[in-house]
Structures are given as structure tokens and as C-alpha cells.
Amino acid sequence: MKSNVISLRGARADGPSRAGRLAEALRRRIAGQDDAIDIIAPYVQLFESGLAPTGRPVGVFLLLGPTGTGKTRTVEALAEALHGHERHVLRVDCGEFQLDHEVAKLIGAPPGYLGHRETQPMISQQKLNAAASEKCPLSLVLFDEIEKAAGSLTRLLLGVLDKATLKLGDNTAVNFERSLIFLTSNLGAREMMDRLEDGFGFASLAAVAAHGAAAKMQAIATRAVRRRFSPEFVNRVDQVITYAPLGRRAFEAILDLQLHALREHLAQRLGARAFQVELSAEAREFLLKEGTSTRYGARELKRALHRHVIQKVAGLVVDGLTHPGGIVRVEKARGRDELTLRPRRGSAAA
Numbered sequence: 001m002k003s004n005v006i007s008l009r010g011a012r013a014d015g016p017s018r019a020g021r022l023a024e025a026l027r028r029r030i031a032g033q034d035d036a037i038d039i040i041a042p043y044v045q046l047f048e049s050g051l052a053p054t055g056r057p058v059g060v061f062l063l064l065g066p067t068g069t070g071k072t073r074t075v076e077a078l079a080e081a082l083h084g085h086e087r088h089v090l091r092v093d094c095g096e097f098q099l100d101h102e103v104a105k106l107i108g109a110p111p112g113y114l115g116h117r118e119t120q121p122m123i124s125q126q127k128l129n130a131a132a133s134e135k136c137p138l139s140l141v142l143f144d145e146i147e148k149a150a151g152s153l154t155r156l157l158l159g160v161l162d163k164a165t166l167k168l169g170d171n172t173a174v175n176f177e178r179s180l181i182f183l184t185s186n187l188g189a190r191e192m193m194d195r196l197e198d199g200f201g202f203a204s205l206a207a208v209a210a211h212g213a214a215a216k217m218q219a220i221a222t223r224a225v226r227r228r229f230s231p232e233f234v235n236r237v238d239q240v241i242t243y244a245p246l247g248r249r250a251f252e253a254i255l256d257l258q259l260h261a262l263r264e265h266l267a268q269r270l271g272a273r274a275f276q277v278e279l280s281a282e283a284r285e286f287l288l289k290e291g292t293s294t295r296y297g298a299r300e301l302k303r304a305l306h307r308h309v310i311q312k313v314a315g316l317v318v319d320g321l322t323h324p325g326g327i328v329r330v331e332k333a334r335g336r337d338e339l340t341l342r343p344r345r346g347s348a349a350a
């Protein structure tokens with residue numbers, strides 16, 4: 001099986017650079033956010049060259065923009081490319097730390113305090129090291145939805161971003177020098193959407209995203225971040241990346257990515273019993289309509305695919321109705337908001 005981890009070793013001098021190959025690997029997983037990819041990939045190269053600065057994280061990125069546009073997916077895709085699995089990330093959901101005293105869950109209670117022995121800090125050097133892998137010694141750390149973080153968490157984060165250290169409750173320190181840190185936030189996203197809708201209407205959103213509204217979107221998002229966080233905090237971020245609302249082409253590409261993943265999953269799980277899944281143009285259109293929107297991006301697409309295709313495929317498998325090496329043809333039911341699945345023998349697509 002082809003490994004989905006790309007190796008720096010064995011690179012040819014005339015081939016694309018490490019950053020180039022990593023960017024390619026990310027583009028195969030993330031649609032319509034090439035700017036983000038091109039900003040992030042060189043930091044991995046910098047780390048692997050050994051030239052990343054000491055005394056601070058390898059890179060600190062603030063990912064902004066509307067929901068369902070690929071912010072979290074970017075970190076997962078990077079984990080896949082570097083470590084072989086999308087969940088190979090040390091992830092902190094800042095929504096769990098909305099009250100000041102809750103940071104004890106993150107760093108553990110000081111010795112002598114009630115609960116000191118019971119509380120395992122959510123972050124420790126061991127956990128951070130475990131987020132690296134044999135394939136790549138770089139740990140990916142994700143602080144999701146930082147706008148929800150209590151002030152005490154933001155203050156702790158300052159030390160992480162600035163000096164790459166986090167002091168734990170038991171007074172030991174965690175070193176983040178071999179980490180890429182991602183902060184994500186929806187700050188400014190609503191204003192971005194309102195502005196886009198006012199100014200241009202839904203229909204031309206994709207065109208807008210492609211033609212220079214990006215700078216304006218970034219300005220709106222950055223302004224919202226500056227209102228919420230102190231200058232010290234914002235200044236410690238290496239790159240503020242604003243994810244643009246996704247357009248039709250990106251949505252189609254994301255559907256293709258998810259269908260590809262479904263096919264791989266079937267092949268892997270069913271082995272010799274596997275079959276192809278083919279969608280009619282109307283079936284694709286139906287999934288795009290159900291699963292994508294300007295408001296929620298591609299967030300619902302996986303669910304739509306799951307509900308309308310995967311669950312029904314599973315039903316066919318359980319009932320023994322599929323044919324090894326055959327096809328399951330997915331079509332839109334006439335006059336109903338549903339898809340119908342028809343298993344067939346043979347392999348050639350009509």
C-alpha cells in the first residue's frame with residue numbers, strides 16, 4: 001500500500017522542494033484554501049532544515065474565517081501528511097476553559113491542592129512528545145475556538161507563544177520548541193459574511209472570494225481579533241490566515257475528496273467483497289445542495305453523504321445485495337428528496 005506520509009529523504013534535487021511536496025499533499029486533502037497551505041508548508045521545511053529559531057515554537061498560526069471552511073481540517077490534513085493519521089494532534093478545545101479556574105484541567109493543580117493527585121494535566125511534555133512521531137519529530141498543537149478561552153488560559157498561552165514554555169501546576173515546564181501551534185477562531189466571521197452578502201449577494205460569492213475581497217476579509221477578521229485579544233497576544237502570532245468562504249468549485253472538490261475516502265474505506269474494509277460506488281450527476285447535485293451552504297460551508301457534507309449514501313450502502317451489504325467487484329449506482333429519486341441505490345454486477349461504468 002502506498003504510504004500517505006511523505007518523506008524528506010529520497011528527495012531529488014530537481015524535484016519539488018519539501019515545502020512544495022508537502023503543499024501538494026495538503027492540496028490533495030484541502031480544497032480552495034491554497035493560500036493557507038502555501039503559508040504553512042514552509043514552516044515545516046524550516047523545522048526539518050534545523051534552522052527554526054530556538055526559544056519559541058516553530059510557528060504560530062491564527063486561523064480565522066467562517067465555519068466549515070477547512071480551518072480544523074487543515075491541521076488534521078497536516079497531521080495525516082506528517083504523521084500518518086489525522087488525529088495525531090494535541091488538541092485543546094478552548095470551549096472547555098471558559099472559566100478562569102478551569103485551567104487547572106489543562107495544567108494540573110499545584111501540589112498540596114485538593115485534587116492534585118487526581119488531576120492529570122491535559123498538556124504534559126509526554127503528551128506533547130506523543131503528538132510527534134517516528135516519521136516526523138514535529139508536534140502539532142491545536143487550540144480550537146480560542147475566542148472562548150478564559151483570560152487565565154490566554155495568559156498561559158502568551159508564555160507558550162512567546163517562550164515556547166508552559167509551566168504546569170506541579171512546577172515542571174513543557175517545552176513547545178518542536179511544535180507548530182494553531183489557534184482557530186470564528187471572530188469576525190459573521191461580519192465577513194454580512195459584508196459579503198450586502199455587497200455582492202450570495203450568487204457571486206465565489207467570484208468575490210477569488211477577486212481581491214480576501215484582503216478586506218482579512219482586515220475584518222484581524223480587527224475583530226484585536227478587539228478581543230491584547231496586542232501582546234496578537235503580536236506573538238507569526239501568521240494570521242483568513243479562510244475565505246468556499247465557492248461552488250471548492251464544494252465539488254470536497255465532495256470528490258469525501259467520495260474518494262469512501263471508496264478507499266470500502267476497499268479496505270471489504271477486501272475482495274468490495275464494489276464501486278457511482279453517483280449520477282443529479283445525485284451529486286442533491287448531496288451538494290443538502291451538505292453545503294454559504295453559512296455553514298462544507299460542514300454538513302459528511303453528514304449528508306453518511307445519511308444518504310453510506311447508511312444505505314451498509315444496508316445493502318448487510319442484506320447481501322452487493323456484488324464483489326460490482327457497482328452500486330446512486331441516483332436521485334424522482335420527485336423525492338432522497339437517493340436510491342441500485343447494486344449491479346460487472347465493473348465497467350456505463
Ligand SMILES: Nc1ncnc2c1ncn2[C@@H]1O[C@H](COP(=O)(O)OP(=O)(O)OP(=O)(O)O)[C@@H](O)[C@H]1O
Pocket residue numbers: 029030031032033065066067068069070071072073074184185186250254257297298299300302
Ligand atoms: N477546504 C476544505 N477542504 C476539504 N474539506 C473541507 C474544507 N472545508 C470544510 N471541509 C469539510 O467540512 C468539515 C468541517 O470543516 P472544518 O472542521 O475544517 O471547519 P472549520 O473551518 O474548522 O469550522 P469551525 O469554525 O466551525 O470550526 C471537515 O471535516 C471537512 O470534511
Ligand SMILES: [Mg+2]
Pocket residue numbers: 071072073144184
Ligand atoms: Mg474548526
